[in-house]
Amino acid sequence: MSSLGSLVHDGVPVPDQQANTGMVQADTPALLSWIEKCQKMLTEKRGGTLEIAMGSKNVKIIINDSSRSVFAFIDRATGDVLKPATWNAPAKHARGNIYDSSNGMSRMTEYGPAYLR
Numbered sequence: 001m002s003s004l005g006s007l008v009h010d011g012v013p014v015p016d017q018q019a020n021t022g023m024v025q026a027d028t029p030a031l032l033s034w035i036e037k038c039q040k041m042l043t044e045k046r047g048g049t050l051e052i053a054m055g056s057k058n059v060k061i062i063i064n065d066s067s068r069s070v071f072a073f074i075d076r077a078t079g080d081v082l083k084p085a086t087w088n089a090p091a092k093h094a095r096g097n098i099y100d101s102s103n104g105m106s107r108m109t110e111y112g113p114a115y116l117r
Contacts, residue, residue, distance in 0.1 A: 026054055037103060048065030057077070058075055070087055083115070095113035
C-alpha cells in the first residue's frame, strides 16, 4: 500500500515498475487529478484522508477517518471508477471514468461513487 506522499522519495519521483503497460499507474496524471478532487471534496464535507493501494486489476482507494474503509476502486485497464462491493472487490458497472471530461467526478459523493439509478 502506498500513500500519495510516497510517490516521491528524497525529492525524486519513484518510477513505477510497469510504466509502459498502458495501465493506470500510481503516477498517472488523470488518477492523481481524480484523487486530488476527491480529497478536496472530503476535506470540505466530511474529513478524512485518502490513500491508494495498487492491485493487479484495480487501484483501491481507501479513506482514513474514524475508521478505514474502501472509498472506490479504479479499473487499471480502463480507468473506470467502481463502487466497492466488499473490502477486496468492486461492484459491477462503472460509475464514471478518470479519462472522461468530468475526470470521473460526475457520480462521486463524499461517501464514494453514487448508486446506479
